Amino acid sequence: MLRRGFTEIDTSSTIVDAPDVINTKYVNDPIHGYIKLNKHMLEFIDTPQFQRLRNLKQIGSGYHVFPGGSHNRFEHCIGTSFLANEVVRGLSLRQPELAIDERDIRCVTLAGLCHDLGHGPYSHMFDNEFIPRARPGIEWSHEMGSEMMLDYAIDENNIDIEDDDVKFIKSLIQGTNMPVCDEKMFLFDIVANKRNGVDVDKFDYIQRDCYNVGVKSSYDFSRLMLNSRIIDNEVCYDHKEAYNLTEMFHTRYSLHKRVYRHRAAKAIEFMMVDAMLIADPVLQISQAVTDPSQYQHLTDDVVRDIERSKDPELEAARALINRIHKRDIYKFVDEFILPPELASIANNHVINEAEIVGHRSTNDDFVERDVLVEFCCVHYGMHKDNPVDHINFYSKHSVDEKFPIASEFISLCVPQKYEECIVRIFTRTESKRSQIQRAARKLIEKLNSNTVACSPGSFPPSITPNRGFTLPEDVSLEIAKRRRLEFR
Secondary structure: OOOOOOOEEEOOOOOOOOHHHHOOEEEEEOOOEEEEEOHHHHHHHOOHHHHHHHHOEOOHHHHHOOOOOOOEHHHHHHHHHHHHHHHHHHHHHHOHHHOOOHHHHHHHHHHHHHOOOOOOOOOHHHHHHHHHHHOOOOOOOHHHHHHHHHHHHHHHOOOOOOHHHHHHHHHHHHOOOOOOOOOOHHHHHOOOOOOOOOOHHHHHHHHHHHHHHOOOOOOOHHHHHHOEEEEOOEEEEEHHHHHHHHHHHHHHHHHHHHHHOOHHHHHHHHHHHHHHHHHHHHHOOHHHHHOHHHHOOOOOOHHHHHHHOOOHHHHHHHHHHHHHHOOOOOEEEEEEEEOHHHOOOOOOOOOOHHHHHOOOOOOOOOOHHHEEEEEEEEEOOOOOOOHHHHOOEEEOOEEEEEEOOOHHHOOOOOOOOOEEEEEEEEEOOHHHHHHHHHHHHHHHHHHHHHHHHOOOOOOOOOOOOOHHHOOOOOHHHHHHHHHHHHHO
């Protein structure tokens, strides 16, 4: 049964001779309004494996920075299933020649519903940061976790579903550009679009995250859904939606830049990972990824488990979580935007904790443990490519012919680059910030000099520090001054 966060209307007591009404419920969602949940959806929703998603924050550690971002994977999955159903039913009504049947609609809807079943604590932090460090030899992703939990939910709850349907749902969750025997290939564009990234997962999380964190969004996904049609087994859009699609990808970029990769959220994420790595030998957190019965109970509450524990081996982990509560978090030190020409050269083999320590001054006393280096690339969804270049369009004058639209025909103000690679430096020890920044900038100067030496007679690009991030010479005096002001 659905509980918190939604208004439930139970129609089972009315019109007893209408099976569809008996097996249907409605929930009121702040993004999409009333959402119809049919029998097949409820079979999965009303399981412990799906209800687990109530305890997984959609934006992970970002909730510590954006208080409105308290929404969970639970409502996102329901919203994604609703949009998946709307899209496939709309295509069926507008293009009956596609021969979309009830199985297609059911499987696409369930793929949208179950696509995030495998997310771990604090969402992408778990599979991108924690698992690679806790179990470096294992190949694992939340999509693989979703397949595992889908199988487990079916087995544990005796859900009556054909094996071929389960296989189809898993393929829809993973997404593919390769032909799948006996399946309509355009259906794989709906939930996880590997062709160009335009899918209902993105429609929902962009709108939902913007709504909850207070970021304004100007693109309209409902227009995209209404103005889509299938041409040559591919979802295409009315040519008038080209700028709307550009805005969608820009909004995605903006959310990554401003919300998902916020500096304070990243500092807290580093602390969460440190705490979970300390706790892992005791709580066996990382072992759960191969055991669905354990994974079912692995949620954001793992932090509470660490806090509640009296085990002396978890004392350091408890101290880190207590620091987060007191807002005594790891500190941002510096950030460098890498010129595209240097992005492949200035990598983690060249800029890392050990190299920064190697550029200490004589009186500096920080060590490698004090330094944290993060490389991240923020893009429109397809790294260096403009994803709109991978979308095909149609015109009302020729609805069965598809064609691309180059960016210069959309607007002369669209970006010329679609990806930026950034190296960011943090510290676990606030008093060492100035020392670490000086050493990091020495390292960058050396890298710039080496680039010039390798390109005689030319003017190669260089990595330039941002003056706005320059720290005072003695940051410890600033800390002491701030503490005196707080005391008064």
